[in-house]
Amino acid sequence: MLARVSSTPTFRRLPRAVREQQMLDAAVKVFSRRGYHGASMDEIADDAGISKPMVYAYLGTKEELFVACLHREGTRMMQAIADVVAPDLSADERLWRSLQAFLGFVGAHRDGWAVLYRQARGEQPFAGELTALRRRIVEVVAGMLEHTLRSEGREVTETDLEVVAYALVGATESVADWLVDHPEADPEQTATRMMNVAWVGAAQLLAGISWRPPARRGEASS
Amino acid sequence: MLARVSSTPTFRRLPRAVREQQMLDAAVKVFSRRGYHGASMDEIADDAGISKPMVYAYLGTKEELFVACLHREGTRMMQAIADVVAPDLSADERLWRSLQAFLGFVGAHRDGWAVLYRQARGEQPFAGELTALRRRIVEVVAGMLEHTLRSEGREVTETDLEVVAYALVGATESVADWLVDHPEADPEQTATRMMNVAWVGAAQLLAGISWRPPARRGEASS
DNA sequence: GCGTAACCCTACGCACGAGTAGGTATGCTC
DNA sequence: GAGCATACCTACTCGTGCGTAGGGTTACGC
Numbered sequence: 036m037l038a039r040v041s042s043t044p045t046f047r048r049l050p051r052a053v054r055e056q057q058m059l060d061a062a063v064k065v066f067s068r069r070g071y072h073g074a075s076m077d078e079i080a081d082d083a084g085i086s087k088p089m090v091y092a093y094l095g096t097k098e099e100l101f102v103a104c105l106h107r108e109g110t111r112m113m114q115a116i117a118d119v120v121a122p123d124l125s126a127d128e129r130l131w132r133s134l135q136a137f138l139g140f141v142g143a144h145r146d147g148w149a150v151l152y153r154q155a156r157g158e159q160p161f162a163g164e165l166t167a168l169r170r171r172i173v174e175v176v177a178g179m180l181e182h183t184l185r186s187e188g189r190e191v192t193e194t195d196l197e198v199v200a201y202a203l204v205g206a207t208e209s210v211a212d213w214l215v216d217h218p219e220a221d222p223e224q225t226a227t228r229m230m231n232v233a234w235v236g237a238a239q240l241l242a243g244i245s246w247r248p249p250a251r252r253g254e255a256s257s
Numbered sequence: 258m259l260a261r262v263s264s265t266p267t268f269r270r271l272p273r274a275v276r277e278q279q280m281l282d283a284a285v286k287v288f289s290r291r292g293y294h295g296a297s298m299d300e301i302a303d304d305a306g307i308s309k310p311m312v313y314a315y316l317g318t319k320e321e322l323f324v325a326c327l328h329r330e331g332t333r334m335m336q337a338i339a340d341v342v343a344p345d346l347s348a349d350e351r352l353w354r355s356l357q358a359f360l361g362f363v364g365a366h367r368d369g370w371a372v373l374y375r376q377a378r379g380e381q382p383f384a385g386e387l388t389a390l391r392r393r394i395v396e397v398v399a400g401m402l403e404h405t406l407r408s409e410g411r412e413v414t415e416t417d418l419e420v421v422a423y424a425l426v427g428a429t430e431s432v433a434d435w436l437v438d439h440p441e442a443d444p445e446q447t448a449t450r451m452m453n454v455a456w457v458g459a460a461q462l463l464a465g466i467s468w469r470p471p472a473r474r475g476e477a478s479s
Numbered sequence: 480g481c482g483t484a485a486c487c488c489t490a491c492g493c494a495c496g497a498g499t500a501g502g503t504a505t506g507c508t509c
Numbered sequence: 510g511a512g513c514a515t516a517c518c519t520a521c522t523c524g525t526g527c528g529t530a531g532g533g534t535t536a537c538g539c
Binding site: 198 | 417456461462
């Protein structure tokens with residue numbers, strides 16, 4: 036009955052693929068702002084300019100929707116890195132480009148990625164989904180280190196490698212968080228700073244220089 | 258009317274201070290297992306062997322309860338570190354002892370601390386509480402680095418210091434997460450591995466060795 | 480031994496938000 | 510321009526879980 040006085044002349048009726056992206060955009064935005072539990076499906080639907088049953092019809096339950104967000108953003112991020120890293124580059128060049136790409140991506144998607152990522156860490160249902168992504172990253176980093184080490188004829192245990200990789204990844208995530216909280220900061224410069232910590236340290240390790248705990252009283256300093 | 262066939266002969270009626278600790282113990286346990294939202298006040302009360310209104314009477318709302326948990330565990334952790342770090346130690350000794358204490362603490366409180374910490378990062382209401390704690394840690398680390406740098410007559414910007422400190426803290430947290438997920442791992446050995454990454458890198462920085470981005474095509478390598 | 484304060488309970492109100500039932504309009508095909 | 514699939518809506522149900530009302534019981538001072 037009521038004439039629609041919308042700015043868009045005819046009541047838009049969009050194809051599924053388009054609406055799905057709009058919904059995901061809205062979902063990422065709302066999840067970021069409110070957190071997983073704080074976000075309501077009503078608000079997401081509203082923000083996407085659509086009604087709730089549509090969201091259920093296209094993307095499923097709230098949990099599935101969140102996983103879909105995680106998936107899309109995660110894939111985009113991995114892609115952003117893959118786009119700039121060629122396998123024939125030197126180790127430090129690869130690390131440098133990855134950091135640049137990663138922090139650049141986070142800087143450009145402050146609302147999207149980082150907060151989504153922060154969200155997912157706590158929530159049980161997504162821990163799996165998330166650690167899978169994280170594991171892929173850790174493996175890439177560990178592989179990189181290992182390859183370089185092996186090529187220099189040095190031996191390391193699996194565990195050593197894993198811990199170092201975790202440290203590197205954690206450091207980068209932490210810096211990414213810092214970046215999100217400092218909108219004025221430049222991603223590229225931040226990447227340089229990060230590289231200073233990561234590579235300078237890693238290079239030492241690769242060179243075989245390591246730190247040993249000081250001998251305690253009564254212990255022989257073998 | 259019903260005779261209480263409890264194992265404890267007389268129906269225990271404990272002083273407030275004791276009950277509060279029991280409640281906090283239960284809360285930490287349940288929050289850790291289920292996450293903030295997943296945990297119900299009923300379950301916490303039940304686990305503490307008390308009824309819900311008691312929890313409200315003593316510790317307040319769910320949010321306040323969680324903050325109380327965060328506070329207690331956070332203080333304990335800071336204390337564990339403060340106990341082993343003397344200000345007259347050398348920088349690397351301080352860092353080493355802090356790492357040992359921190360990872361030792363996390364190792365001993367796998368259920369308690371780390372999961373609680375993971376929880377808090379996502380949830381809006383506690384982001385403040387948490388970043389305050391985190392900031393204190395970052396400041397300590399940054400202060401440590403700055404002091405050492407200054408004592409060698411070198412200058413650094415506030416921001417450089419902050420980013421490096423964030424990276425260090427993030428790396429450590431990440432390794433702590435790894436530790437929680439690997440019950441068989443030895444905290445002490447993990448601390449050594451962590452020290453290898455952190456200190457070897459930091460020592461280079463302190464010595465003035467830094468990494469510079471490679472000049473790109475068309476750019477002058479000033 | 481009696482008042483009073485602290486400890487402790489059962490049982491509910493109530494809001495909020497996930498998910499759905501059932502129906503309407505619009506474009507597309509032939 | 511009839512038929513059909515698909516986009517889309519309003520208006521509900523219903524579970525869950527926070528927080529509380531109101532009342533019972535034990536210790537402790539005097």
